[in-house]
Amino acid sequence: MLTGLAMVMLSTLAMASEVDNMRLWAAPDHARLVFDLSAPAQAEVFTLENPRRLVIDIADSRLEANPSSLDLEGSAISEIRTGVRNGDDLRVVLDLSRDIVPRHFTLQPNAQYGHRLVVDLEYPGESAIKDPIDPIAAKIREQEIAAARARGKAAPAQPVGGQDKAQPHPKRDIIVAIDAGHGGEDPGAIGPHGTREKDVVLGIARRLEAIIDGTPGYSAVMIRDGDYYVGLRERTMLARKYKADFFVSIHADAFKSSRPSGSSVFALSLSGASSETAKWLATKENRADLIGGVDGSLDLADKDEVLRGVLLDLAMTATLNDSLTVGGRVLDQLAEINNLHKPRVEQAAFVVLKSPDIPSLLVETGFISNPEEERQLQDPGYQQRLAEAIFTGLNAHFRRNPPPDSLLAWQRDQGRGNTADEYRIQPGDTLSEIATRHQVPISTLRQANELNGDVIRVGQVLRIPQG
Numbered sequence: 001m002l003t004g005l006a007m008v009m010l011s012t013l014a015m016a017s018e019v020d021n022m023r024l025w026a027a028p029d030h031a032r033l034v035f036d037l038s039a040p041a042q043a044e045v046f047t048l049e050n051p052r053r054l055v056i057d058i059a060d061s062r063l064e065a066n067p068s069s070l071d072l073e074g075s076a077i078s079e080i081r082t083g084v085r086n087g088d089d090l091r092v093v094l095d096l097s098r099d100i101v102p103r104h105f106t107l108q109p110n111a112q113y114g115h116r117l118v119v120d121l122e123y124p125g126e127s128a129i130k131d132p133i134d135p136i137a138a139k140i141r142e143q144e145i146a147a148a149r150a151r152g153k154a155a156p157a158q159p160v161g162g163q164d165k166a167q168p169h170p171k172r173d174i175i176v177a178i179d180a181g182h183g184g185e186d187p188g189a190i191g192p193h194g195t196r197e198k199d200v201v202l203g204i205a206r207r208l209e210a211i212i213d214g215t216p217g218y219s220a221v222m223i224r225d226g227d228y229y230v231g232l233r234e235r236t237m238l239a240r241k242y243k244a245d246f247f248v249s250i251h252a253d254a255f256k257s258s259r260p261s262g263s264s265v266f267a268l269s270l271s272g273a274s275s276e277t278a279k280w281l282a283t284k285e286n287r288a289d290l291i292g293g294v295d296g297s298l299d300l301a302d303k304d305e306v307l308r309g310v311l312l313d314l315a316m317t318a319t320l321n322d323s324l325t326v327g328g329r330v331l332d333q334l335a336e337i338n339n340l341h342k343p344r345v346e347q348a349a350f351v352v353l354k355s356p357d358i359p360s361l362l363v364e365t366g367f368i369s370n371p372e373e374e375r376q377l378q379d380p381g382y383q384q385r386l387a388e389a390i391f392t393g394l395n396a397h398f399r400r401n402p403p404p405d406s407l408l409a410w411q412r413d414q415g416r417g418n419t420a421d422e423y424r425i426q427p428g429d430t431l432s433e434i435a436t437r438h439q440v441p442i443s444t445l446r447q448a449n450e451l452n453g454d455v456i457r458v459g460q461v462l463r464i465p466q467g
Contacts (some may be wrong), residue, residue, distance in 0.1 A: 016061065017038055017039040018061065022070060025227065028225075032184065032229070042058075052096040054102055055094075058092070067080040075121070076096050077096065078095045080092065081095070099123075101123075164430060164456075169460060170457065172406055172407065174219070175246075176218065177220075177244035178205045178208055178220055188251070189254030191254075191368040191374035200377045202224070202227070203383050204383045208391060211388060211391045215391070240355065245358070245359075245398075247358045247359070248394070249350075261341065262366065265330050265331045266345065267346075326397045329394070329396045330389065334393075404460060421465075423464055425459065431446070431456055434456075448463050449462050
């Protein structure tokens with residue numbers, strides 16, 4: 001018969017947590033250290049100076065993992081040391097090569113992992129989530145200007161202006177943000193032969209990056225360029241930080257059955273999903289933050305629901321139209337190399353697409369849960385063809401509708417401007433002078449050319465309204 005003291009000791013042992021595994025993901029702006037725990041555990045995290053260290057004390061825990069197996073390259077951690085504290089607690093000390101801001105939280109078990117302690121080492125000044133621009137406010141302002149001009153009135157609080165001389169044409173690159181889905185803690189879908197979605201889509205994304213960077217007039221930015229996780233909302237914030245003209249998120253679909261196959265293209269839906277499949281897929285992808293370990297909300301619950309809907313509707317109308325147009329072109333190209341799961345661009349409420357100022361698409365390249373498509377998605381040649389199909393669709397759109405200050409717009413305008421209804425801007429021109437010369441009100445000239453201000457560029461071609 002057990003004594004009371006023995007029963008207490010057994011109970012304590014049963015509650016002790018074991019650190020079964022440790023994983024480290026190194027990203028450009030942070031490192032993430034994950035402890036896999038056999039049971040929930042309390043942790044205290046703090047920094048020490050001279051030398052720089054981060055101390056992680058995990059209460060009533062034992063270390064069963066091997067920290068020396070971690071690859072520290074690319075992280076702020078130069079060495080990991082462990083020891084026992086107060087008899088029962090585990091102490092982990094990280095020797096640091098740079099200043100960090102620590103953040104930690106625990107995660108409950110899910111379908112892929114058990115209890116986890118997540119410790120983020122954020123690098124001061126390198127986070128992309130601090131964005132001074134309010135894109136919704138900017139879009140609402142654009143809506144006000146457009147509405148005022150449509151009524152034939154001057155835009156609110158806008159002077160007549162038009163006196164600024166034409167600036168040199170920037171001939172800038174069109175910037176495409178490439179988002180390889182999942183990463184790090186979140187492997188995404190896993191095929192029947194163990195292929196991980198996060199690896200496949202990163203391979204396609206890197207090939208797309210090479211195509212874009214190798215095409216004059218284009219430049220690519222990678223949302224993630226390694227095996228680490230980026231939060232869903234931070235992905236669009238990164239795209240905005242780099243002033244992207246388009247955002248494309250690359251994924252590989254999966255289903256509980258191995259039979260579904262084919263590629264799909266999705267744009268944001270501001271209301272209901274266009275099919276039950278789209279709704280299910282958006283729900284699945286939006287759970288990625290819970291798997292990847294982002295300690296935050298997946299919606300805009302801090303805003304009034306009616307106000308939220310109105311603001312997003314105002315902000316996203318124009319970008320959604322562009323998204324659907326580009327999506328159709330990409331889908332046509334994907335049909336040349338793979339069957340289509342759906343013959344049209346689907347719409348659903350993907351968190352990763354909710355950027356009010358950047359047209360965005362989510363491309364499901366195929367079903368990794370289908371053994372044949374899993375095999376194809378592993379093939380470098382097939383990945384290259386997928387990347388080429390995506391770019392061909394994007395390029396077809398931007399050749400027709402380039403941003404006014406881009407190299408593609410300048411190239412398009414060569415040979416134009418020699419007719420009565422067009423004018424090529426020359427050095428020294430001002431918008432006011434052009435309007436006077438062609439006997440057109442300056443407000444009408446702005447409206448006809450969708451100008452939100454008075455900035456004009458040498459070589460730019462303006463449409464001159466007639467009559």
